[in-house]
Amino acid sequence: MRRPAVAPALVLLMFAAGAVAAGPETWRAATQTDFLKGDLEQVAVDDLGRLTLGPVITTIHDAGVPFVWTALTDGGGVTYLGTGNDGKVIKVDAQGRGSVFYDAPELGVHALAPAPGGGLFVGTSPDGKVYKVDASGTATTFFDPDERYIWALTTDAAGQLYVATGDPKGRVYRVSAAGAGQPFYTSSATHVVSMVTDAERRLVVGTESPGRVFRLDAEGRPFLLVDTNLQEVRALRRDARGRIFAVAQARRQGGDSGGDTPTPTAPEAPRTPVPNVTVSITSMSVLDPGPSTPAASTPSRSDGPVTGAIFRIDADGAAEQIWEMRDDVPYDVAPLDSGAVLVATGHRGKLFRLDGDPLKATLLGRVPGREAVQIVPASGGRLVIATANSGALVRVENGHAASGTYTSDVRDARAVARWGTLAWRATVPTGGKVEVATRSGNTGTPDEGWSPWSAVYADADGSAITSPTARYLQWRVTLSGGTESPVVTSVSAAYLQRNQRPSVSGIVVHPPGVVFQKPFSTGETEIAGYRADATEKRLSNQGQPAPSTAAPTLGRRTFQQGLQTLVWKGDDANDDDLRYDLAYRREGDRTWTPLVAGLDDAIYVWDTTSVPAGRYIVRITASDAPSQPADAALRGDAESPVVDVDAVAPTVTLRPAAATGGRLGMTVEARDQQSPIAKIEYSVDGGAWQAGYPADGMLDSRVETVALTFPAEALGKTLVVRVTDALHNVGVGDAVIRR
Numbered sequence: 001m002r003r004p005a006v007a008p009a010l011v012l013l014m015f016a017a018g019a020v021a022a023g024p025e026t027w028r029a030a031t032q033t034d035f036l037k038g039d040l041e042q043v044a045v046d047d048l049g050r051l052t053l054g055p056v057i058t059t060i061h062d063a064g065v066p067f068v069w070t071a072l073t074d075g076g077g078v079t080y081l082g083t084g085n086d087g088k089v090i091k092v093d094a095q096g097r098g099s100v101f102y103d104a105p106e107l108g109v110h111a112l113a114p115a116p117g118g119g120l121f122v123g124t125s126p127d128g129k130v131y132k133v134d135a136s137g138t139a140t141t142f143f144d145p146d147e148r149y150i151w152a153l154t155t156d157a158a159g160q161l162y163v164a165t166g167d168p169k170g171r172v173y174r175v176s177a178a179g180a181g182q183p184f185y186t187s188s189a190t191h192v193v194s195m196v197t198d199a200e201r202r203l204v205v206g207t208e209s210p211g212r213v214f215r216l217d218a219e220g221r222p223f224l225l226v227d228t229n230l231q232e233v234r235a236l237r238r239d240a241r242g243r244i245f246a247v248a249q250a251r252r253q254g255g256d257s258g259g260d261t262p263t264p265t266a267p268e269a270p271r272t273p274v275p276n277v278t279v280s281i282t283s284m285s286v287l288d289p290g291p292s293t294p295a296a297s298t299p300s301r302s303d304g305p306v307t308g309a310i311f312r313i314d315a316d317g318a319a320e321q322i323w324e325m326r327d328d329v330p331y332d333v334a335p336l337d338s339g340a341v342l343v344a345t346g347h348r349g350k351l352f353r354l355d356g357d358p359l360k361a362t363l364l365g366r367v368p369g370r371e372a373v374q375i376v377p378a379s380g381g382r383l384v385i386a387t388a389n390s391g392a393l394v395r396v397e398n399g400h401a402a403s404g405t406y407t408s409d410v411r412d413a414r415a416v417a418r419w420g421t422l423a424w425r426a427t428v429p430t431g432g433k434v435e436v437a438t439r440s441g442n443t444g445t446p447d448e449g450w451s452p453w454s455a456v457y458a459d460a461d462g463s464a465i466t467s468p469t470a471r472y473l474q475w476r477v478t479l480s481g482g483t484e485s486p487v488v489t490s491v492s493a494a495y496l497q498r499n500q501r502p503s504v505s506g507i508v509v510h511p512p513g514v515v516f517q518k519p520f521s522t523g524e525t526e527i528a529g530y531r532a533d534a535t536e537k538r539l540s541n542q543g544q545p546a547p548s549t550a551a552p553t554l555g556r557r558t559f560q561q562g563l564q565t566l567v568w569k570g571d572d573a574n575d576d577d578l579r580y581d582l583a584y585r586r587e588g589d590r591t592w593t594p595l596v597a598g599l600d601d602a603i604y605v606w607d608t609t610s611v612p613a614g615r616y617i618v619r620i621t622a623s624d625a626p627s628q629p630a631d632a633a634l635r636g637d638a639e640s641p642v643v644d645v646d647a648v649a650p651t652v653t654l655r656p657a658a659a660t661g662g663r664l665g666m667t668v669e670a671r672d673q674q675s676p677i678a679k680i681e682y683s684v685d686g687g688a689w690q691a692g693y694p695a696d697g698m699l700d701s702r703v704e705t706v707a708l709t710f711p712a713e714a715l716g717k718t719l720v721v722r723v724t725d726a727l728h729n730v731g732v733g734d735a736v737i738r739r
Contacts, residue, residue, distance in 0.1 A: 024420045025497075027411050027473075030490035032361075035406070036327070039348075040366060042404030043479060047360035051477060053400035053485035054365035060096035063391030071386040072112040072120070073378040079393065080120060081386070082109030089122055089133070092393060102133045113153035113161065116177075121161060123150030130163055130175070142179045147171060151193045154203075162203060166191030170207055172220070184220040194235050199242030199315055206233025211248045213313065226311050226319045235374070239335030242315040247330050247343075249308045310343065310354070322359055331373035334383055344385055346371030351385075351396075368392050403480040406488075410444060411473045413495050415573050419465035419473065420494030422457055429484040434460075436491065438475045440467035446474060465493065497574045502622040504580075504638040506569040512644065512727045513561050515605055516554040528554055530563065530605035554603075561728060562609040562647055566640060568602050568620055576627035580604075580620055587615040587642060608645040613674040616643045646674035650723040652733030659709055664737055668692060668706040668721050675725040677704045684710065684737075685717045692721075710737055 029035055031049040044054035063081055068090075070082040077094030080101060087108055091101035104124045111123030118135040121142065128150045132142040147165035154162050161175040162184065170187035172195070185192075189207035196204050203216045204225070211230040214222040226233075228248035235247040309324040310333060323330075328345040335341050340355035342364075349372045351364045369387030376384040384393070419440070426434045436457050441450030453476060457463035467473065475493060479486045515527045554567070570578045580599040583592040584606075595618070596604060606618070618640040625633040650672040659665030670677050677699050680692040692706040693699065708719075720734045 024494040025413075026492050026494045028490060028492040029408065032363075036363060037409040039407045039409075040363070040404070041406075042365060042401035043406045043477075044365060044400075045363040047362060049489070051406050051479065051488040053402075053404050053479050053481055055399065056397040056401045057365055057367060057394050058397065059368055059392050059394045061092050061098055061393035063090055063092075063098060063393070065090070065391045067108075067388060068386050068391040069108055069110050070112050071374055071376050071384050072114070073376055073384050074114070074118075075378075077378070079376075079378065079384050080112055081391065082112050082122070083391065084108030084110075087124060089120065096393060101137050102131070102139055104131065104139075111150050111153040111164075113155055116159065121153050121155075123153050123163065125149040128165060130161070132179075143173070143175045143181045145171070145173055145181065149191065151191060152195045154195050154197065156197070156201065162195060164192040164195050164205060166193065166208070172203070172205060172216070174220075185214075185216050185222060187214075187222075191232075194233055196236035196238050196244060198238065198244060204236055204244055204313075206236050206246060208232040213244075213246050213311070213319075215317070223317075225313050225317055228309065228311060230306070230309060234330075235332045237333050237335060237375075240337065243335070244313040245333045245335060245341060246311040246313065247308070247333055248311065249329055249331075250306060308345075310341070323354055323361070329371075331371060332375045332385075334375040334377070342375060342383070344372035344375050346373065346388070349387055365396070367394050367396075400481065400485050402482075403478065405479075406477045408475045408491070410446065411493070412444070413471050413473070413497055415500055416442070416469060416471050416498045417473075417495040418469050418498060419467060420496060421462040422465050422475065422491075422493050423462045424460050424477070424488060424491045426460060426486055426488045428486045429481065432481040432484065432486040433479070434486045434488060435478040435480075436460075436475060437478075438465055438467045438473060438493070440470035440473045442470050442472065444472060469498070499576075499624065499628055499632050499634055500573040501634040502570060502572040502576065502578055502624050502636045504568055504570055504620045504622050504636060507618075507620060507638060507640045508567045509641050509643055510565040510567070512564055512608075513559045515558055515560050515563050515565050517556045517558060519555040527560070527563070527605055528601075528603055562607060564606040564608045564643060564645070566604050566606065566618060566620070566643075568638070568640075570602050570622045572622075572624055574624065574627070576624035578622045578624055579626055580622055582606075583619045583621070584611075584616050584643075585619075587617060592619060606643075608643075609647045611645055613646040613648055616645055617641075618643060644675060644727060646672070646725065646727040646729060648673055649729040650677060650725050650731035652721050652723050652731050654719065654721060654733050654735035656738045657707060662712050664710045664712060664714055664739065666708045666710070666719055666735070666737060668708060668733075670704045670706070670721075670723040670731070672702045672723075672725045672729070672731075674702070675727045675729070676700055676702055677723060678726045679722075679724040680704065680706050681722045681724075682708060683720045683722075684714060689722070715739065 032045055032047055035045045035049055042054050044052050065083040067084045068081045069084055072080045079092045081090040085107045087104040087106045088100050089102040089109055090098050092098045106124035106127050108125050109122055110125050113121040115121045115132050120133045122131045122133055126148045128145055128148050129141055130143040131139040133139040145165055147167055149166040151166055152164035159177045163173040165171050170189040170192040171183055172185040172192055173181040174184040175181035187207050189209055191208040192205050193208050194206035198204050206213050209231055211228040211233045213226040213233055215225050216222055230248040230250050232249045233246050234249050237245045304326045306324050307326055308330040309321050310330060311319055312322045313319040328350055330343055330345050332344045333341050340353050343352040347370050349367045349369050353362045353364055367387055369389050371388035372385050373388055374386035378384045424436055428434055437453045439451050439453050443449055451468050454466050477488055518528045572578055581597045582595040582604055584595050585592050619637055621635055621637040623633060623635045650670050653669040655667045657665035657667040670680055681689045682692055683689050694704050694706050714737050717737050719737050723731045
């Protein structure tokens with residue numbers, strides 16, 4: 001078993017198991033990457049991997065629709081939601097009461113923009129139209145382009161409307177106040193999905209397939225600002241300093257939100273839904289318990305592919321990537337007055353704040369819904385966030401919550417395990433509290449078959465885990481605080497796998513005499529798996545890597561008569577070191593005779609000249625005793641295919657035989673006590689060797705007879721016959737050719 005470093009709190013557990021090589025392993029969460037794997041409710045995780053109480057997130061309106069695809073606020077506390085698949089615009093007042101403002105004929109409302117007189121421009125799909133809806137909810141068709149999708153709407157100072165479309169062409173139209181539209185920019189991409197104006201009122205657009213950002217001049221001529229190397233530039237936002245933030249995704253996300261979005265290969269699918277959340281974020285902070293060592297700032301990092309990235313484009317057009325994600329997907333950003341940037345993500349509705357120089361990320365919390373996909377400024381410095389699965393409005397309050405919980409990801413011991421010690425490190429202010437509990441089960445997803453949550457553990461330095469023995473474990477931290485928040489910096493849980501029986505498989509009996517040199521020779525000819533003295537003790541290998549349980553790597557193949565190579569594979573679910581014992585029995589016998597003990601490698605070369613000829617079976621037994629206490633060690637074995645042993649050469653008998661037509665005849669009888677005859681060859685007076693065959697043309701038995709004929713001039717010459725059996729033993733006979 002692999003040996004991790006053991007904390008002092010675990011020493012007692014190790015001695016309880018016995019002073020042996022096998023020891024507990026430990027799960028430890030102490031970094032932001034570790035904690036981002038879990039689930040949280042009103043708990044924040046900063047860039048140093050510290051758990052604190054996060055902001056209060058309160059649901060104020062359930063939109064009653066599966067998807068909210070876009071959101072817009074009027075600055076007076078009213079929020080409009082564009083929905084699908086019913087194509088409605090829902091009006092939500094400041095008290096959270098909702099009503100249908102407009103019911104469009106199409107399936108989805110993907111874009112909203114303010115219209116003169118307190119109305120809205122409403123962009124619909126998949127039969128793309130732009131409607132102008134007045135304050136009373138009365139609609140007229142304002143613009144009807146050829147494209148099927150309306151993705152974004154924005155107006156300029158002159159009252160002209162810009163419409164971003166897609167399929168069959170990604171195009172931006174400029175539409176006059178009277179509804180007369182003309183193509184302003186035609187992209188080589190299939191969709192133009194996002195728009196914003198820069199500090200000089202020039203239009204900046206983001207495309208899909210490929211994901212690029214272009215700045216358009218007054219005539220609609222494009223200048224490339226960013227090629228993201230990702231699929232889609234989903235959102236563009238401008239801050240007070242004139243910088244533009246671009247949100248790029250590797251692919252359109254639709255699985256969790258219940259809908260798909262158009263791609264060049266499937267343009268008919270609807271765009272990813274966007275249900276809703278209201279957030280009141282004027283200032284957010286994570287309690288700092290004191291000086292700490294800086295840590296890596298990028299959350300959601302793994303070895304997987306990049307799923308999305310955030311780019312910042314300065315006012316002079318210089319662009320750089322400021323953040324990337326691998327486990328979550330960014331959907332939108334909101335530059336805050338403080339200079340920080342709020343990022344809304346999916347697939348679990350996380351809200352991150354990027355702040356500092358260099359940027360560091362803090363996970364502020366989660367909103368209801370699996371995708372937090374659009375952030376829109378609202379009145380009073382608040383933010384409205386559109387979410388998917390399902391549509392709701394939530395408010396994020398200032399300050400931290402009174403309590404919150406963090407639940408770890410499910411930890412897999414890979415086998416049924418006995419739980420050891422649970423420990424955690426935390427700073428708890430006066431009036432605060434940190435409570436930790438566990439549960440366990442034998443399925444990868446907690447269900448009714450899991451144990452209930454345990455009682456709260458008392459000792460942060462090390463409490464014995466009381467959850468039942470099982471394969472999977474999960475722990476939960478509950479934080480409570482007043483003016484100040486508790487801070488949790490690490491949680492660890494120890495476990496010891498229940499020992500499982502090792503197994504032996506894949507036994508290969510190589511052809512007799514075939515051996516292999518060791519792949520890393522010391523200079524002398526060394527045969528892998530061969531021990532000249534089977535009783536000699538193996539030299540100490542302390543400080544060297546444990547031998548592999550897999551079949552060994554073999555070097556150059558060679559041949560040595562009388563040796564038999566066996567190779568196998570040993571497996572142990574606990575990753576224990578294995579030792580092998582070999583025994584043999586003759587076919588038909590019931591008694592096993594020890595052959596060799598204490599092998600570290602899964603190969604052995606048997607000197608079969610030490611046993612009588614016959615057919616043998618070898619039993620290979622694997623033991624995990626090197627890694628387990630004596631009373632807990634287990635053994636597993638397997639039997640090899642039959643091994644033929646024969647060190648005796650065939651006998652060769654030569655006799656004159658009758659011949660016809662003036663030719664001379666000789667009869668060769670080859671006989672072997674154990675193995676089939678494999679080859680018969682003959683030579684006359686030292687001439688070239690020639691093959692001889694029996695009448696049926698097959699050499700396949702232990703007794704074979706071959707009739708040879710020679711011309712008359714061979715009379716008196718010497719005939720030599722060489723016979724080889726299946727195990728490469730060679731017998732030779734000779735005679736003078738006579739009549």
